[in-house]
Amino acid sequence: MNLILLFDDDFTHEPGTARLTGRRLRHVREVHRAEVGDTLTVGRLNGSLGAGTVLSLTKDAMELAVALDAPPPPPLPLTLILALPRPKVLNRVIIAATSMGVKRLVLLNAVRVEKSFWQSPRLAEENLLAQRVLGLEQAKDTRLPEILLKKRFKPFVEDELPAMARGTEQLAAHPYDAVPCPVRAKGPVTLAVGPEGGFIPYEMEKLKEAGFQAVSMGERILRVESAIPALLSRLYPL
Amino acid sequence: MNLILLFDDDFTHEPGTARLTGRRLRHVREVHRAEVGDTLTVGRLNGSLGAGTVLSLTKDAMELAVALDAPPPPPLPLTLILALPRPKVLNRVIIAATSMGVKRLVLLNAVRVEKSFWQSPRLAEENLLAQRVLGLEQAKDTRLPEILLKKRFKPFVEDELPAMARGTEQLAAHPYDAVPCPVRAKGPVTLAVGPEGGFIPYEMEKLKEAGFQAVSMGERILRVESAIPALLSRLYPL
CATH class of the missing domain: 3.40.1280.10 (SPOUT methyltransferase, trefoil knot domain)
Incomplete structure (x- = not known):
């Protein structure tokens, strides 16, 4: 997982904030071993690439502050x-x-x-x-x-x-x-x-x-x- | 299995004859569905490519008449x-x-x-x-x-x-x-x-x-x- 793909449903009511559970959460905890404050490469499905900064991280969920600013690679x-x-x-x-x-x-x-x-x-x-x-x-x-x-x-x-x-x-x-x-x-x-x-x-x-x-x-x-x-x-x- | 690879041990005392059992036999019976008289692509380990004509075929063993005459592809x-x-x-x-x-x-x-x-x-x-x-x-x-x-x-x-x-x-x-x-x-x-x-x-x-x-x-x-x-x-x- 070189990028964490975000879906529309992942975004919360808070602008620019995404909340992840399940497979992606486990990967971030067990493989990236990320901590609060770390920055991860993210992208929005059919949208742009960018950075997600870990706002909170527990075994049940992770919140990211998401800034998307780069185009995906050409098809x-x-x-x-x-x-x-x-x-x-x-x-x-x-x-x-x-x-x-x-x-x-x-x-x-x-x-x-x-x-x-x-x-x-x-x-x-x-x-x-x-x-x-x-x-x-x-x-x-x-x-x-x-x-x-x-x-x-x-x-x-x-x-x-x-x-x-x-x-x-x-x-x-x-x-x-x-x-x-x-x-x-x-x-x-x-x-x-x-x-x-x-x-x-x-x-x-x-x-x-x-x-x-x-x-x-x-x-x-x-x-x-x-x-x-x-x-x-x-x-x-x- | 686009070629049946033959090992030195497969060759019998009869010149140009190989006897196969096990995995290759099963493949020839179940995938190629070969019968006596059919010709299969064969090659000898570290040697030439050629044809193997089925001389006999039972569930226990297959005998091939082997003629090797072509070089393997370049490395x-x-x-x-x-x-x-x-x-x-x-x-x-x-x-x-x-x-x-x-x-x-x-x-x-x-x-x-x-x-x-x-x-x-x-x-x-x-x-x-x-x-x-x-x-x-x-x-x-x-x-x-x-x-x-x-x-x-x-x-x-x-x-x-x-x-x-x-x-x-x-x-x-x-x-x-x-x-x-x-x-x-x-x-x-x-x-x-x-x-x-x-x-x-x-x-x-x-x-x-x-x-x-x-x-x-x-x-x-x-x-x-x-x-x-x-x-x-x-x-x-x-």
């Missing part, structure tokens, strides 16, 4: 279209993409996505929010990414994706019939990443019809949680 | 000096680094490495080997990376690191007083990555005395399991 101009990963990996992938600045993540069905993955409790709105918050706190960001769940591949790729990807470079990470993945994207990108085992030929055909180019990162096949940071870092070396 | 010319991560993350980081082609990984102590991490059973030789094998199988590689455990920061950095890093570009991922991390390394690199919370100033001083330059990936702070693929992909975009 990555990239939409990530990701075949739904297995539940064990999902949280980590959401944190990784969020921490790198992705602001729109589409979790898409594909033939090699096991049907059971869509039943995972990790897809509950509450968990999807919690993981994005962890990613924002990690990267000292405040802007919550959007997550869209698309359980039907064909209608999404045919009917929604072309408008969503309009004006962007459209790349599908797929090592066959591919060109090398660009180093430094020229502008906004829509990046599609397949499931373990990859998109099937029909799915690649549909993506190509929608304007995607297959791109490769080399002969090594990476796990999705490594492939995503590797791809984003290559497209947008800051 | 990444990078030594990774990594502050020992928390046990929960260690396996994933070893798999990530191995799958990206790192051939020497030094796990180093630092002030912000909790002492208990060094007691983790995950540091047992058996587990370190198992994770590297998973990384090689993931990336279709055969060359086992070396892992060195260095529990004393100062003697390692003062006495061993200069010789180890000689002739390489020496970079420490550290966002303060840093230059931007190069995009495309000019040649071999020795890359130091600190613990959660970073190297302390004394440690950075020691690394600088040993020839390291602090480099930054931008204002976002990434978890180590994302930072490593992001750094490697930026230094060596294939």
Whole structure:
């Protein structure tokens, strides 16, 4: 937690004062080991970054005097279209993409996505929010990414994706019939990443019809949680 | 498992024949769902890649006719000096680094490495080997990376690191007083990555005395399991 993310509900009637309990309180007490008078890095959800000075701190609650004055880091101009990963990996992938600045993540069905993955409790709105918050706190960001769940591949790729990807470079990470993945994207990108085992030929055909180019990162096949940071870092070396 | 890694002990007295049991057998039966006559991608530890044709397959063992004829992918010319991560993350980081082609990984102590991490059973030789094998199988590689455990920061950095890093570009991922991390390394690199919370100033001083330059990936702070693929992909975009 490199930043404490504050929600509207955290602010009290006292102007510029926030009151925290629960997970963030425990973290400040046990990891930061903060005391009254200490200053912590804070940010307001979808707002600015700044400093929170500890006004009071007990095991039940903490009050902060909050001054917000700096913009969050710029977002990555990239939409990530990701075949739904297995539940064990999902949280980590959401944190990784969020921490790198992705602001729109589409979790898409594909033939090699096991049907059971869509039943995972990790897809509950509450968990999807919690993981994005962890990613924002990690990267000292405040802007919550959007997550869209698309359980039907064909209608999404045919009917929604072309408008969503309009004006962007459209790349599908797929090592066959591919060109090398660009180093430094020229502008906004829509990046599609397949499931373990990859998109099937029909799915690649549909993506190509929608304007995607297959791109490769080399002969090594990476796990999705490594492939995503590797791809984003290559497209947008800051 | 994009490749089945074969060890010397797997080969039978029959030339070109290997016999597998255990984890690899289960994977071939349950995930690949292979049958007699099918061909699987195989590689010999520290040797060549090739094909294994299933000669027999029962629930107890599988025999393969093995033909090895292709070199493994080129290694990444990078030594990774990594502050020992928390046990929960260690396996994933070893798999990530191995799958990206790192051939020497030094796990180093630092002030912000909790002492208990060094007691983790995950540091047992058996587990370190198992994770590297998973990384090689993931990336279709055969060359086992070396892992060195260095529990004393100062003697390692003062006495061993200069010789180890000689002739390489020496970079420490550290966002303060840093230059931007190069995009495309000019040649071999020795890359130091600190613990959660970073190297302390004394440690950075020691690394600088040993020839390291602090480099930054931008204002976002990434978890180590994302930072490593992001750094490697930026230094060596294939």
